[in-house]
Each structure stands twice: as C-alpha cells, then as structure tokens.
Amino acid sequence: MDDRRPAPAPPPPDPPAGYAIRPITDPSTLRRCEALQAAVWGMGADEIVPLAQLVAAISAGGQVLGAFHEDGELVGFAYAFPGRRADGPLWYSHMLGVLPAHQSAGLGACLKWAQREAAIDAGVERIVWTYDPLQARNARFNFDRLGVVASRYYVDYYGPMTDAINRGLPSDRFEVDWWLRSPRVLARLSGGAPPAPRAEDLPWALAAAAPEGDAGAWAMEPAAPDLSRSDARLLVAIPPDLGCLKAERPQTALRWREATRGVFRHYFARGYAATAVIRAAGAPGPRIAYVVDAQGGTP
Numbered sequence: 001m002d003d004r005r006p007a008p009a010p011p012p013p014d015p016p017a018g019y020a021i022r023p024i025t026d027p028s029t030l031r032r033c034e035a036l037q038a039a040v041w042g043m044g045a046d047e048i049v050p051l052a053q054l055v056a057a058i059s060a061g062g063q064v065l066g067a068f069h070e071d072g073e074l075v076g077f078a079y080a081f082p083g084r085r086a087d088g089p090l091w092y093s094h095m096l097g098v099l100p101a102h103q104s105a106g107l108g109a110c111l112k113w114a115q116r117e118a119a120i121d122a123g124v125e126r127i128v129w130t131y132d133p134l135q136a137r138n139a140r141f142n143f144d145r146l147g148v149v150a151s152r153y154y155v156d157y158y159g160p161m162t163d164a165i166n167r168g169l170p171s172d173r174f175e176v177d178w179w180l181r182s183p184r185v186l187a188r189l190s191g192g193a194p195p196a197p198r199a200e201d202l203p204w205a206l207a208a209a210a211p212e213g214d215a216g217a218w219a220m221e222p223a224a225p226d227l228s229r230s231d232a233r234l235l236v237a238i239p240p241d242l243g244c245l246k247a248e249r250p251q252t253a254l255r256w257r258e259a260t261r262g263v264f265r266h267y268f269a270r271g272y273a274a275t276a277v278i279r280a281a282g283a284p285g286p287r288i289a290y291v292v293d294a295q296g297g298t299p
C-alpha cells in the first residue's frame, strides 16, 4: 500500500468548547507567541523564536495557528514553514505548544489537524517535525493521536539546550513524517486506529530492566541492547517519565539516551521505522516502547 496515496479526508475536528483555533497574522498577536514559548518550554529570551521570524515565515508561505480561550487568551500555537527536499515539497513544523493549564483538552491535536488542512490546501502531502524520542507523552501524541512514522535519527540535533524541558541531555531527535493523506493518518482523523501490536508477541531490541531496591518504574534502567535481530517487528523501550529521571537520576537518563541512540541508528540504517508506541505490562510498572518495523513505515 502506498503511504502517500491521495484519499478523501474528513474535516478537522472542532476545538473543545470554549476555545477557537485560527491563523495568526497580525504582529501584535504574533508577539504574544513569544511569551507563550517562554511559558510552555521555560525558554530564555535567547531561545525564543521571535516575532520577526514568524512574520518572515508567514510571508514565505508558512503558518502560525493560534488556540484561543473564549476570554481572549492565547493558550497554544503551532508554527510551520514550507520546505523542499529531493523527494518533494513539505512543511516543517517547528513548534507546537499548549500552556500547561490547557493541556490534555485536545487542543494540541486540533492545532495539528488544522495545520494539516492548511498544508494540503498549499499543495503539500507531508509535514515533518522533530521531537525527543525519549519523551513518552510526546511519542504517544505523535504516533497514537496523529499517525506519524519515524525513520531518521539525529544525534545532538541542536547541540546543548538550556530550556526547562530539554536541558541536561544531548538533544537527539526523531524526525517524523506525517503523510497527510495516508490511511494511517486518515484513520486517526476519523477517530479510529488499528489495534496496536501486543508486546508479548514481539522481541525486545532494547528492554527496560527493573531498578535496584524499591524505586518505582520511573527509575528503570536500559538493558543491554540487542543489535542482532532481523525480525519483522521489534520493541525499543524508553523511560516512562524522562523529566522525573533527569531530575532524580541524570546518569540513568544519559544511559537511556546512549542505549536508544545506538539501537535506533542501527535499525533505521537497516530500513526499519518506528510505527507505533505501546504500553506493556511489567514490574514495577508498565513499559513504554516503540514498535520498530522492518516494513519501513508503510501502513
């Protein structure tokens, strides 16, 4: 099946009650995106994407979408600009953020679906973006909610970062492909998704080992990676709560970075792609793992 095949699509979902999503083009509202970045990521002034860059990107065919509360507050935004690679045009989605007090209401997903619609209207079939593959909640958002696939791994993509979410580890990234009209994405847009594979049926290329003593699941350690597999599908564990791990056991967080880096680079180089994120039962708590698929991300 061709992941890029055009297909009719349902409209993007309505935002939750009390919110609206609309493009931002005027400088005074774009200015508010600067404060939003500081609030969402805990960024310093030197890391914020400034107003002038947003204006320039919009002029070049990009888009800034805002999520507004009914009281007028800007509570989220999505920012993308157009690009082109050897295999065709794309949008590069550089930032998606929702204020903590408004997260988990569905706004992040609504912003992405509205962004998808705009990209299709602009003649684009794919949006790409990067994120830290060890961020389990972002992983679930990207794979479960949106239907991305990932087959490119960048080592220390931005160099050292100082914002509250990213500081303390090399800034390795997945670059995900969101094939806007693929069956995988259309299934999520329609509110459904194929059942995730069962962890019991798949071998671990990287497992999570229970921590010493009575520490909770957050403190699990990476086991020894297995780079010898040639199965159709493999599992790669990640820590369930990277933020907690970085705060409490930074050396364990670094071991996870190094172990997952080695495994993803090895299998991606052999044509595998990450296609799903699953939870697997275990002690002292569930394992979170990527499904890495030899079929390279076709649905």
Ligand SMILES: CC(C)(COP(=O)(O)OP(=O)(O)OC[C@H]1O[C@@H](n2cnc3c(N)ncnc32)[C@H](O)[C@@H]1OP(=O)(O)O)[C@@H](O)C(=O)NCCC(=O)NCCS
Pocket (backbone or CB within 6 Å): 040, 041, 094, 095, 096, 097, 098, 099, 102, 103, 104, 105, 106, 107, 108, 109, 110, 130, 131, 137, 138, 140, 141, 145
């Ligand atoms: C990622 C983010 C944009 C999602 O926005 P949202 O409005 O909470 O998303 P939705 O309500 O549509 O979906 C919620 C899902 O997003 C995921 N998620 C990712 N980070 C999350 C967070 N900090 N809080 C809540 N959910 C989060 C989870 O899978 C969650 O599903 P769950 O509630 O079943 O656990 C938002 O959490 C955020 O701004 N995080 C900080 C910045 C960031 O990491 N941006 C993306 C990478 S650049």
